[in-house]
Amino acid sequence: MAVALTYGIVAVFFLAVVAILQRARIRDRDFTDFAVAGRSFGGVYQAMAFLNTYIPGTVFIAGVGLIATKGVLGFYQLPACLLGQLTMYLMARRVWTWGATYDLRTQSDLLGLRFDSRAVRIVASLVGVLALLPFLVLAMQSLGLVFSALSYGRVGFVAAVVVGVFAMTIRQIWTVNMGMRGIVVSDLFQGFIAYCVGSVLVVGLLVWLVTRGFGFAAVAPTLYAFPGPATPVPLAYFSLVFTLVLASLCFPDLFIRLYTGNGVRSVKQAAAIGVPLALVFLGGLNLLALLASAVPAVAAAPERGWFTLAAQAGGPLTLGLAGTVVFAASMGNFDATVQSCGAQIANDVLGTYVRLTSAQLTLIARIAIGVLTIATAIVACLPLPQLFTLVLFGIQTVVQLSVPLYLGIFTRFGNAAGAVGGMVAGIATLLALDLRWPIAIPWAWGLSAGLLALAVNFAVYVVAALVVPQDAAERERVARLFAEIGAPKPATALTAASGE
Amino acid sequence: MTSRTRLPILVFGGGLILALLPPVHWAASGAGLVLGLPRSLFYLFASSVLLTAGVVGLWFADGAREDT
Numbered sequence: 001m002a003v004a005l006t007y008g009i010v011a012v013f014f015l016a017v018v019a020i021l022q023r024a025r026i027r028d029r030d031f032t033d034f035a036v037a038g039r040s041f042g043g044v045y046q047a048m049a050f051l052n053t054y055i056p057g058t059v060f061i062a063g064v065g066l067i068a069t070k071g072v073l074g075f076y077q078l079p080a081c082l083l084g085q086l087t088m089y090l091m092a093r094r095v096w097t098w099g100a101t102y103d104l105r106t107q108s109d110l111l112g113l114r115f116d117s118r119a120v121r122i123v124a125s126l127v128g129v130l131a132l133l134p135f136l137v138l139a140m141q142s143l144g145l146v147f148s149a150l151s152y153g154r155v156g157f158v159a160a161v162v163v164g165v166f167a168m169t170i171r172q173i174w175t176v177n178m179g180m181r182g183i184v185v186s187d188l189f190q191g192f193i194a195y196c197v198g199s200v201l202v203v204g205l206l207v208w209l210v211t212r213g214f215g216f217a218a219v220a221p222t223l224y225a226f227p228g229p230a231t232p233v234p235l236a237y238f239s240l241v242f243t244l245v246l247a248s249l250c251f252p253d254l255f256i257r258l259y260t261g262n263g264v265r266s267v268k269q270a271a272a273i274g275v276p277l278a279l280v281f282l283g284g285l286n287l288l289a290l291l292a293s294a295v296p297a298v299a300a301a302p303e304r305g306w307f308t309l310a311a312q313a314g315g316p317l318t319l320g321l322a323g324t325v326v327f328a329a330s331m332g333n334f335d336a337t338v339q340s341c342g343a344q345i346a347n348d349v350l351g352t353y354v355r356l357t358s359a360q361l362t363l364i365a366r367i368a369i370g371v372l373t374i375a376t377a378i379v380a381c382l383p384l385p386q387l388f389t390l391v392l393f394g395i396q397t398v399v400q401l402s403v404p405l406y407l408g409i410f411t412r413f414g415n416a417a418g419a420v421g422g423m424v425a426g427i428a429t430l431l432a433l434d435l436r437w438p439i440a441i442p443w444a445w446g447l448s449a450g451l452l453a454l455a456v457n458f459a460v461y462v463v464a465a466l467v468v469p470q471d472a473a474e475r476e477r478v479a480r481l482f483a484e485i486g487a488p489k490p491a492t493a494l495t496a497a498s499g500e
Numbered sequence: 501m502t503s504r505t506r507l508p509i510l511v512f513g514g515g516l517i518l519a520l521l522p523p524v525h526w527a528a529s530g531a532g533l534v535l536g537l538p539r540s541l542f543y544l545f546a547s548s549v550l551l552t553a554g555v556v557g558l559w560f561a562d563g564a565r566e567d568t
Contacts, residue, residue: 079519224531272559
């Protein structure tokens with residue numbers, strides 16, 4: 001009976017998502033519609049889509065597990081998420097204007113335009129897809145943990161992953177058919193469940209914990225400490241926050257939120273709505289994880305802490321809700337990630353070698369989404385190392401895009417050789433260091449392999465720019481691009497502004 | 501910087517320094533109480549509230565501009 005209730009709540013949520021998608025079903029007119037939903041969404045949709053992509057279901061699993069074992073060090077995602085949304089705010093005008101003017105559909109499209117280089121576009125796209133792959137597997141695995149926890153352990157982990165993979169694969173029918181429009185429409189509902197209902201649940205669980213004596217005093221004092229100068233890794237917390245801040249808008253699935261808005265104003269509004277929501281949700285969840293560290297059952301299995309608390313506090317009903325919240329966050333993240341990978345493979349890898357029509361690009365993206373869904377489903381069923389290590393690898397990989405992305409968007413400095421050389425050098429350095437020190441490097445005061453790789457990446461970019469300065473034609477081309485930022489809006493933007 | 505945006509930018513700048521400077525992290529580390537909260541939690545929430553106020557304030561101050 002209890003399992004029927006927990007699974008039933010998730011099933012009702014899933015059917016509601018499907019009903020919303022069916023009701024909103026609009027066929028994509030072209031690849032721009034498929035990739036960026038025709039640049040048609042307002043601020044509220046944008047905010048929920050951003051959060052649903054930025055805060056995956058694994059924050060309830062790997063995130064809670066990290067805080068319950070390492071304490072305040074694991075709070076790094078809170079300031080990073082807030083600063084990441086500020087980055088979106090600051091980039092909005094440039095990226096949205098260039099996107100609408102040149103019909104850009106992906107992050108790599110923009111880098112290709114800025115550096116006038118096919119190589120930059122392809123390398124950036126491959127780095128982006130490589131970084132996103134761990135998150136696809138994690139989303140599938142998160143669902144495995146959801147279905148295992150909702151069965152009170154009766155369904156084994158592998159069988160639960162298969163159930164989760166099945167649900168996620170069914171959901172991708174609409175991602176394949178509706179592209180970005182379906183994702184943003186469903187993100188509104190999924191985001192509401194994950195972060196609004198999730199926040200209410202977090203507050204309820206906090207009250208439950210505190211009233212049972214698990215207040216601040218019950219937490220081990222060591223969990224309140226950041227690694228300090230006396231430890232081998234004094235910069236570990238800084239490294240986590242700074243890497244994620246830089247990486248935030250480097251994730252192709254997050255960057256695309258700058259295109260799906262119906263104007264600069266919508267993108268900025270999304271940040272203004274998303275920041276307080278993130279503060280309440282992530283602040284509450286992180287605090288809950290810290291206080292829960294004193295609960296013996298949570299300490300015994302920290303990554304299941306969210307489900308353990310929910311089951312103890314309110315039985316099957318609360319557990320069902322807790323599982324639905326994680327399901328909603330995981331599904332939103334997976335949809336956006338797999339769609340973004342598909343769009344980049346079609347648009348920026350194959351599309352740069354072969355001249356493809358809009359229909360062919362859409363077809364290739366759909367096939368790529370299908371193949372990625374099946375491939376990650378298989379990998380998700382395998383035993384994998386610590387979930388947090390996988391998260392960190394994805395972040396450290398994608399942050400290598402930050403040098404050409406931020407310097408390319410905010411300055412006229414740099415060239416294609418430096419952009420490609422920097423990214424390749426950065427990834428090579430990362431792979432060499434990350435195998436040995438996946439979290440923090442003791443001889444670098446706790447900086448991550450990703451940040452050291454980023455320093456190499458930056459050095460290559462700067463040296464290339466100084467050794468091979470832009471010629472007059474390139475300077476003029478880049479100056480024209482930057483001059484367009486303040487120019488009148490293109491017609492496509494004005495017509496799209498009346499959408500959703 | 502206009503007078504409308506000065507305050508949110510200053511608030512945000514304060515939050516940014518608090519969030520990213522390692523010496524601030526080290527100084528904020530520990531379980532000693534500040535206004536009833538363990539010091540590191542007080543630091544984390546205070547800096548996050550400042551960042552939030554900065555972004556929201558910037559939106560309202562910036563809203564007068566004619567963005568489409």
